[in-house]
Amino acid sequence: MTGAHTAGPTEQPAPPPPTPPQRPRRSLAWRIGTPVVGVLSGALFVVSAADSGGTDLRPGRYTDLAGLVEAEAADYEEVRQDLEDLEDDVDSLTEEVSDDQVDRTRERGEELLDPAGLEPRSGPGVTITLSDSPDENLDEAVAHDIKVAQLVVHQQDVQAVVNALWAGGASAVTIAGQRVISTTGIKCEGPVVQLQGVPYPQPYVIQAVGDPAALTAAIDADPLVTGYRTDAANPYIEIGWDMETEDHVEAPAYDGLLDLSYAEPIG
Structure with a gap:
């Protein structure tokens, strides 16, 4: 009996490698539209910059120094008016008080109004005006190794003139029409000088009441001036x-805010 022939396992061919997915091709409109959008965006930036002239196109922003000075001065005036109203209320209530000690204190306070600068003064005197150098001097100044700071009026320049006037016997001094008192702070903030927190642009007009000859002599003798x-x-x-x-x-x-402080001895 002839036995059946058993065949061995047949080898199967290896499957072909998977085809990698292809990246989807962008449409022609997308490929052309992208650079066009970029060009248009750049054009809008150029037009915006040209229209603005270097300033802010958005409303409500200060774009000039005069506007900033005017706004801050208006804010200060509003606060000053509120203070004046409160002081009037205090004076009215004080007058209703009948007390010898209060009356004596009130009389003493009235005597100090003039020395404190809270009463007007008038008479002969001097007017001094300080201002920055002309803009056209900048190039020549730099060419001759002159510091740019020398072309600008600083707070120490204003203070030096005021101190010289006090030394010359001035009975009253004003800056930009504002009375200077013992608590007046002169501070330089960029291109403006602040008096009691209110900014004033140059030119700075300083006036003093006093003997003109004595005031002039004091100015001439001051080394800083x-x-x-x-x-x-x-x-x-x-x-x-x-x-x-x-x-x-x-x-x-002086009709501004009075911010007084004092020290007390320890012990």
């Missing part, structure tokens, strides 16, 4: 300086 006037005479600097004697100067009473 002399240094400023030397720069004013330098043709490459020409920082603004003008001084005139006056037959009549008006110095209004």
Whole structure:
């Protein structure tokens, strides 16, 4: 008996490797539209920059110094008016109080109003005007190794003039028409000078009530003011300086905020 022949296992061919998925092709509109959008966006930036002229196109933003000064001065005036109203209320209530000690204190306070600068003063005096150097002097100043800071009026320049006027016997001093008192702070903030927190742009007009001859002599003798006037005479600097004697100067009473502080001894 012939036995059945058993065949061995047949080898199967290996399956072909999987075809990698192809990245979807962008449409023609997408490929053309993308650079077009980029070009249009750039054009919009250029147009916006040209229209703005270097300023902010959004409303409500300050784009000039005069607007900033005016707004801050208006805010200060509103606060000052509120204070004045409160002081009037206090005065009215105080007058209703009948007490010897209160009356004596009130009389003493009235005696100190004038020395404190809370009463107006007028009489002969001087007017001094400080201002920055002309813009066209900048290139010449740099070419002659002159510091740019010498072309600008600083708070120390204003303070030096005020101190010299006090030394010359001034009975009242004003800056930009504002009465200067013992608590007045003169602070430089960028291109403006602040008095009691209110900004004032240059030119800075300083007036003093007093003997014109004595005030002029004090100005001439002050070394800091002399240094400023030397720069004013330098043709490459020409920082603004003008001084005139006056037959009549008006110095209004100080009507700003009174921020008083004092120290007490320990023990």
